[in-house]
Amino acid sequence: MALVLSLRVSFSAAETRHKASTKPLKFAKRTREPKTPIYNPRKGSHKPSSKTQKLNSEVSPHRAVSAVRLMRIELGGAFADLLNEKGKGSGDNEMGYVERTLGFRTRELDDRDLRLVTDIVGGTIRWRRFLDYLICSICHDESTFRRMEPLLLQILRIGFYEIVKLDMPQYAVVDENVRLAKVALRPGAGNLVNGILRKLVLLKENNSLPLPKVEGDERAQARTLAILYSHPVWMVRRWTKYVGQEEAIRLMTWNNSDPSFSLRANSGKGVSRADLVMQLNLLKVPHELSLHLDDFVRIKTGLQVVITAGLLKDGLCSVQDESAGMVVSVVDPQPGERIIDCCAAPGGKTLYMASQLSGQGMVSAIDLNEGRLRIVKETAKLHQVDSVITTIHADLRTFAEKNPVKGDKVLLDAPCSGLGVLSKRADLRWNRKLEDIEQLKNLQDELFNAASVLVKPGGVLIYSTCSIDPEENEERVAAFLLRHPEFSMDPVDRYVPPDFVTERGFYLSDPVKHSLDGAFAARLVRDL
Numbered sequence: 001m002a003l004v005l006s007l008r009v010s011f012s013a014a015e016t017r018h019k020a021s022t023k024p025l026k027f028a029k030r031t032r033e034p035k036t037p038i039y040n041p042r043k044g045s046h047k048p049s050s051k052t053q054k055l056n057s058e059v060s061p062h063r064a065v066s067a068v069r070l071m072r073i074e075l076g077g078a079f080a081d082l083l084n085e086k087g088k089g090s091g092d093n094e095m096g097y098v099e100r101t102l103g104f105r106t107r108e109l110d111d112r113d114l115r116l117v118t119d120i121v122g123g124t125i126r127w128r129r130f131l132d133y134l135i136c137s138i139c140h141d142e143s144t145f146r147r148m149e150p151l152l153l154q155i156l157r158i159g160f161y162e163i164v165k166l167d168m169p170q171y172a173v174v175d176e177n178v179r180l181a182k183v184a185l186r187p188g189a190g191n192l193v194n195g196i197l198r199k200l201v202l203l204k205e206n207n208s209l210p211l212p213k214v215e216g217d218e219r220a221q222a223r224t225l226a227i228l229y230s231h232p233v234w235m236v237r238r239w240t241k242y243v244g245q246e247e248a249i250r251l252m253t254w255n256n257s258d259p260s261f262s263l264r265a266n267s268g269k270g271v272s273r274a275d276l277v278m279q280l281n282l283l284k285v286p287h288e289l290s291l292h293l294d295d296f297v298r299i300k301t302g303l304q305v306v307i308t309a310g311l312l313k314d315g316l317c318s319v320q321d322e323s324a325g326m327v328v329s330v331v332d333p334q335p336g337e338r339i340i341d342c343c344a345a346p347g348g349k350t351l352y353m354a355s356q357l358s359g360q361g362m363v364s365a366i367d368l369n370e371g372r373l374r375i376v377k378e379t380a381k382l383h384q385v386d387s388v389i390t391t392i393h394a395d396l397r398t399f400a401e402k403n404p405v406k407g408d409k410v411l412l413d414a415p416c417s418g419l420g421v422l423s424k425r426a427d428l429r430w431n432r433k434l435e436d437i438e439q440l441k442n443l444q445d446e447l448f449n450a451a452s453v454l455v456k457p458g459g460v461l462i463y464s465t466c467s468i469d470p471e472e473n474e475e476r477v478a479a480f481l482l483r484h485p486e487f488s489m490d491p492v493d494r495y496v497p498p499d500f501v502t503e504r505g506f507y508l509s510d511p512v513k514h515s516l517d518g519a520f521a522a523r524l525v526r527d528l
């Protein structure tokens with residue numbers, strides 16, 4: 001049976017002896033059962049191992065944890081179901097997941113391991129299409145690749161990423177991933193990993209990785225670029241259409257780079273940026289002051305240190321991208337105003353707006369998602385801005401129909417594709433579909449109409465997204481203005497630096513140009 005073949009392949013003894021060969025790999029059937037039981041969703045079985053609870057000190061912890069985390073991310077629900085079925089509590093921490101999946105524990109992760117897990121998991125997800133292309137090419141057999149069991153595939157992806165993208169010491173990477181495959185799966189899987197990784201090493205050393213050439217018509221080129229820069233083909237085609245191939249490549253390169261983060265000093269709690277900088281200096285976290293926003297600091301590394309030190313838990317600061325902070329600059333909250341935040345959860349902009357009210361006025365935070373809205377409420381308390389925030393659990397469309405409330409300012413931070421934040425959301429590119437954009441556009445139009453009802457005469461309506469797609473941004477605003485002649489554009493040049501203002505007076509943070517997340521905002525004024 002094909003499935004059995006994929007589960008029980010062992011790399012031929014000859015291949016192991018001769019290390020890396022350039023010939024197609026041959027897979028021999030195994031006859032024995034796998035040594036260690038593992039979760040295999042394709043077989044739908046999981047036998048708890050007698051080795052459970054066993055500490056394995058030979059396997060590198062960051063690789064075991066990365067492999068399991070990648071499985072969880074890719075398998076999603078199926079994996080969660082398995083853990084629930086097998087007993088509550090066993091999977092509530094990372095090592096619990098490792099133990100239940102691999103049948104053994106590793107030593108606890110230290111700070112270096114944690115950083116490696118973050119790098120490897122993020123990078124392996126981002127580069128998935130590229131890595132799979134290489135793995136498939138080296139296997140010389142697409143069906144073998146397609147039928148590869150999930151854990152084996154994740155181990156190979158990790159090895160390929162470490163060798164090709166992280167330039168880690170190649171033979172150490174081979175040995176470590178072989179060991180993981182042997183212990184977590186069976187000796188034959190280790191031999192297979194050994195053969196494939198050694199072949200990769202040889203190809204890399206000879207500078208002859210099997211990479212496709214960008215040639216042919218527009219579709220063919222997009223398919224190749226999608227492999228080389230590891231994005232869905234539809235995104236490559238869309239960006240090439242809007243900004244040309246060179247700019248699309250720059251954008252994909254940005255999306256594949258390690259994300260940097262910004263921290264906002266929580267002025268609502270009386271924490272100034274100088275206080276935050278002092279804390280970062282004490283923690284030895286390198287940082288730069290934001291050039292655009294007074295409360296913000298940028299960090300490239302050290303987020304884990306900030307989290308561990310409790311700066312977020314204690315409400316001293318929040319993680320917030322400057323691009324999102326500048327949307328609040330476009331709103332320009334003033335003490336005493338009533339601001340309606342129509343799609344508020346989890347509350348990044350709500351909290352920042354509230355912190356600018358100096359205790360006078362109100363932000364009404366509406367959201368459809370009750371759980372996420374609860375986060376807004378709890379964080380508002382932690383940040384000591386709860387006296388100026390009211391949360392309202394509702395669908396904006398029905399709320400606007402039934403409630404006579406009017407705001408001085410109404411912010412609609414609409415649900416969107418998130419195409420501006422792909423560098424931070426490593427897996428989002430694989431979850432988004434082209435069809436989503438059509439559906440989102442309809443929702444955005446409906447929410448735009450509903451939000452407009454809540455604006456008082458002479459009041460301001462701000463429409464924003466974390467997308468860079470013109471169909472979710474400029475086109476939605478143009479369509480709204482046609483439907484609502486009682487609103488007119490108010491250019492944003494008074495509120496954000498000139499570099500962020502488009503010709504038509506919108507706010508646009510462009511990842512390539514500004515090295516920030518992508519974000520968009522339009523400011524519209526209602527007639528008196």
Ligand SMILES: C[S@@+](CC[C@H](N)C(=O)[O-])C[C@H]1O[C@@H](n2cnc3c(N)ncnc32)[C@H](O)[C@@H]1O
Binds near residue numbers: 324342348367368397
């Ligand atoms: C982009 S997120 C908002 C992010 C938020 N403004 C922030 O800065 O943290 C969009 C939000 O819209 C909410 N949403 C989606 N459809 C909605 C609806 N019909 N009514 C109200 N909220 C909705 C989602 O639950 C989600 O929390």
